[in-house]
Amino acid sequence: xxxxxxxxxSDAEADALDAxxxxxxxxxxxxxxxxxxxxQLRPVDPENFEIGETIASGxxxxxxxxxxxRLGRTVxxxxxxxxxLRARFEREAMITARLQHPAIVPIYEAGTWPDGTAFYTxxxxxxxTLAEALERRPTLAARLELLPHVIAVTEAxxxxxxxxxxxxxxxxxxxxxxxxxxxVVIDWGLAKERDSVEVVAGFAEAxxxxxxxxxxxxxxxxxxxxxxxRGEEIDERADVFALGALLYNVIVGAPPYWDRSQxxxxxIDDVLARPPTPxxxxxxxxxxxxxxxxxxxxxxxxxERFSNAGAIADExxxxxxxQLLLSREYGMRDLLGRWVRKYKTFGALGAVxxxxxxxxxxxxxxxxxxxxxxxxxxxxxxxxxQQQLCATSIPxxxxxxxxxxRALVHRKFENTQLSYVPQTIERVDAGFxxxxxxxxxxxxxxxxxxxxxxxxxxxxxxxxxxEARALISQFH
Numbered sequence: 001x002x003x004x005x006x007x008x009x010s011d012a013e014a015d016a017l018d019a020x021x022x023x024x025x026x027x028x029x030x031x032x033x034x035x036x037x038x039x040q041l042r043p044v045d046p047e048n049f050e051i052g053e054t055i056a057s058g059x060x061x062x063x064x065x066x067x068x069x070r071l072g073r074t075v076x077x078x079x080x081x082x083x084x085l086r087a088r089f090e091r092e093a094m095i096t097a098r099l100q101h102p103a104i105v106p107i108y109e110a111g112t113w114p115d116g117t118a119f120y121t122x123x124x125x126x127x128x129t130l131a132e133a134l135e136r137r138p139t140l141a142a143r144l145e146l147l148p149h150v151i152a153v154t155e156a157x158x159x160x161x162x163x164x165x166x167x168x169x170x171x172x173x174x175x176x177x178x179x180x181x182x183x184v185v186i187d188w189g190l191a192k193e194r195d196s197v198e199v200v201a202g203f204a205e206a207x208x209x210x211x212x213x214x215x216x217x218x219x220x221x222x223x224x225x226x227x228x229x230r231g232e233e234i235d236e237r238a239d240v241f242a243l244g245a246l247l248y249n250v251i252v253g254a255p256p257y258w259d260r261s262q263x264x265x266x267x268i269d270d271v272l273a274r275p276p277t278p279x280x281x282x283x284x285x286x287x288x289x290x291x292x293x294x295x296x297x298x299x300x301x302x303x304e305r306f307s308n309a310g311a312i313a314d315e316x317x318x319x320x321x322x323q324l325l326l327s328r329e330y331g332m333r334d335l336l337g338r339w340v341r342k343y344k345t346f347g348a349l350g351a352v353x354x355x356x357x358x359x360x361x362x363x364x365x366x367x368x369x370x371x372x373x374x375x376x377x378x379x380x381x382x383x384x385x386q387q388q389l390c391a392t393s394i395p396x397x398x399x400x401x402x403x404x405x406r407a408l409v410h411r412k413f414e415n416t417q418l419s420y421v422p423q424t425i426e427r428v429d430a431g432f433x434x435x436x437x438x439x440x441x442x443x444x445x446x447x448x449x450x451x452x453x454x455x456x457x458x459x460x461x462x463x464x465x466x467e468a469r470a471l472i473s474q475f476h
Contacts, residue, residue, distance in 0.1 A: 244297025
C-alpha cells in the first residue's frame, strides 16, 4: 500500500491490489485509514500551466480551464477559495482520486501554488450538465431520453458505495453529459466515508435552494433525504434518496418540492415535514414502473428505501430491459394471472388454454403497435436515447415459448387426463407458434424500417412478451 501511495506500482500491480482490497476488509480499512490522513501537497511551478477562464465557482473552490504544458492537454483546474477550506478541499481531492470509475471524474494532479493555495487538476469534460440538458427538454418524452445518463449515475454511485464513499450532494448540476454521450459525476466536495467522524465548518450561507446549506446540514435541499435535512448521521440510503430525487426531476422537469417553494429554508422545512407531490399527480403519463422506482427510492424512512445505489441501478436496468421489478408488487391484472385463479381445478385447464389463445390474438402485431398509448411516448423517448436501439433490444425480445415452456404446459395438461387434452395441446402449440412468428416478423419489420415510434414499438413488444411469459409461469 505504501508503494501504491508512492505511485511506484505498475498498472497490473495496481489492478491486483485493487482486487485484493475489494475482498479483504482488513486491508481496505488500513488503506482507508491511511487515506484519511492529511495530504502532503507539494509546490507546483505555475509555469507548468497556461491558465484560462473560470468555468464555475462554488462554496469551496473555483474551476478554471487550464492547459498542462508538460503533457500538452487541456484540464479543469480547481483551486480552493480560502485557507480555512483547505482541509475539506484536500479531502475532496483524496476521495475523488481513489474512485476509479468511468463515470466519476478522474484526478490528474494535486499540489499548491507558491503562495500556498491548494489546487488539483482533473479531466475537462466538454458538454453540458444534466440540469442544462433538462432545461432544453420541455416534454416528458424528451426528458426521458436522458434516462441512460441517470442509469450511468446510479452505477457510479454504486461503485462509490462499494468503496465506502457517500456523495451527499447529488443533483443535476453535478452530473456532466459529455459531447460524446458519456456521463460523469463531479463535485465530491461534500462526500464522506462511511462511519467517519466529521466536523462541518467553513461554508458560506447559501441563499439558493440549489446550493449547499451552511452549518451541520450539508447538501442541496431539493435532493436531500429527511435524515440529512435533520443533520443526522447518514449512510448510502441518503444517496439513494438523492438518486430518486434526480429521477423525479427528470420525470417532472423540476426538482422535488419545487412546485411548492423555491426558498432554501422552506424547502428544508418541506423535506422534514412531508413527501413531495406524487408523480402520479405531476406526471401521470410516466411509466408506472419508473414511478414505483422513484417512490421506493424516496421513501421517508431509510429502511424502506433501496439499500444502496447498486440496488436502484439493478431495478433501472430491469425497467430498461422490460423485466418485472423486484421492488414492486404487481397485481394479478398486471400479470394476467387473475385468469388462472378464476379457474382453480385441473378440469378447467381447457378454459385456461382458451385464455392463452385469446391472449395470442390480443398480442397480434397490429394491436401490439397500438397498445398502451399513454406509456408509449415515454418508452419511445427512453429507448431513443440509446445507441443501436434494435441491436440492444432485439435479443431481449425472445419468445417465451421455448422447448422448456412447451414441455411444462404439455405436462400440466396431460396430468389432467381429460379426453380433449390432445386437441387442446395442438391448439395451444399452434397458437403460440403463430404468436412467436408474428413477434419475430414484427421485430424484423420495425427495425428494418424504423420510425420515430421505434422505441414505443419495441417497448410494446417487450410488454406483450412479458405478459406471455407471466401467463406461462402460472403453469409452474
